[in-house]
Amino acid sequence: MAEEKKIEGFSNIKFTASGLLLEAKLKTGVPLKITRAVIGTGYLDDGEDVANLTALKSEIESHQTGVTSSSATVDITNVSVVAAGMTNLRLKIKNGDTPFYLREIGIMAQDPDLGEILYLYTNCGNGAQAFPVFDGSNHVYRTIDFLNIISNASDINVNVTLNNEVTRDDFETHKTATVLDHPNGCVTTEKIADSSVTGIKIKDSAITLAKLNNDIHTKFDGLEKAIQKINSTKKIDLEYSIGQGHDGYIIVVKPKVNYIARKDVSGIATYPLQSIDKCYMYICYNYDSDxxxxxxxxxxxxxxxxxxxxxxxxxxxxxxxxxxxxxxxxLIQKDDNGDIVAVM
Structure with missing residues (x-):
């Protein structure tokens, strides 16, 4: 007996701090390599920031198709680039030798400096999905689509461990359609008879120019904000020295922004004349002039x-x-108010 369903109810997938750091590296031409997906049963604490996670809250043992194991199976079955900087992933999860509630999912990626990292994370809280023990006959499958993953990568390499997978939902929808269509786009304009799409078939003005304009404007607004957030992320590395000179403390800063060395900056904080006084140094970053x-x-x-x-x-x-x-x-970023905030 096999049971297959599509999972709904997970929160928007979010970058971890390590994921954002990798995104900054992708701007320099480093390819994005998604290695696998992992699953767990853990809850996020109240107010807990996904950016601070380096692993799932409570990961359960799993493996990919092709690996000999009796644990739960988690495969990436499909990846598609829907637009520049936007990717869709589909996962398939099958029960194994231990019962569990699927509450959290992580997408792992390869960082050229840190190795494999937790790149993206999502949690469905109290909407967890139950998976029973596999007893030899009760195959339980769940699929989930992660839509509109926005990335700086110009080259995306995904470890797809289960190719050419069609879900039961996909098959039933296709089989029962009044007029069969195909997800590969083979029903082209040339295959639609002239004048076959009439005003009657577009009921109640379902498609209007105003609606299309509004939908496109809304989508592009959201995409633009997400890209602006990613582009505002900066990796700051500072080497600085403080020494004593004739008139004050001599400060020299050797900065790097996104791994690129910038011109050294230096200054002198004159020695205080009174015991209550102190010397201060502030290292600043100007987004406008970079x-x-x-x-x-x-x-x-x-x-x-x-x-x-x-x-x-x-x-x-x-x-x-x-x-x-x-x-x-x-790692710094501009928030929605334009203020500089540290994200890692």
Whole structure:
């Protein structure tokens, strides 16, 4: 006996911080390699940010078709690029030797520096799907489509472990259609008789120019915002040194943005004249000019200027013990208000 259904109810699939870091690397021409999908039973904690995940909350053992194992089977059965930067994935999941509730799914990818990472994640919370133990006859299959995965990759390599798979839903829909069509698009204009599509067949003005314009505008607005979010992600790497000079602390910063070295910036924070005063340094990033700058100052009678709006790192310098060579690494992004926020 075999039971096959399509899964609904999962939340929108989201990037992890490691996934966003990989997205930044894809801009440099690194190909996207999706290696496999993993499943689990875990809940997200209240307010928990998917970006902070490096693994599923509670992963269950699984394998792909072609691997000898009695655990649950999780295959990527289809991948299609629907538009520039937008990909659809289909998964097929089959029960194994342990019962479980399918609550979370992760998409794994290969990072050229970190190895295999948790790239994308989704969780259906209380809408988990039950999978019984496979007893030799009760095959239970579930399929799920991840739609509109937006990526910077110009080259996508997906490890499809179960090719040419047609779900029962696909087959039944195709078999019972009044007029058969095919998902490969073979019913072309040349195969539709002249004047066969009439106003009667388009009932109640189902397709109007206004509706098409509105639908297209809505889709492109959402796509544009998602692409802007990805493009605003920057990998910041800073090597900086603090030393003592004749008149103050000498600060030198060697910055990189998205792995590309930028011009060194330097400055001097004059030594304070009173014990209550301190020296401060602010390393800033300007999105508009794509540039790194350094602001140094010393308070006077405990007072100093306001920190710059675009600073990404700050430090207080109060004595020679604060001198030395240091590093700072961070992934930053613009939020919906245009403010710089750290995502990793």
């Amino acid at each position: 540039s790194i700058s350094l602001v140094c100052f010393t308070t006077v009678s405990g007072r100093g200027p306001q920190p710059p709006d675009d600073y990404i790192f700050s430090a207080e310098i109060s004595s020679s013990s604060d001198c030395g060579d240091f590093e700072y690494h961070r």
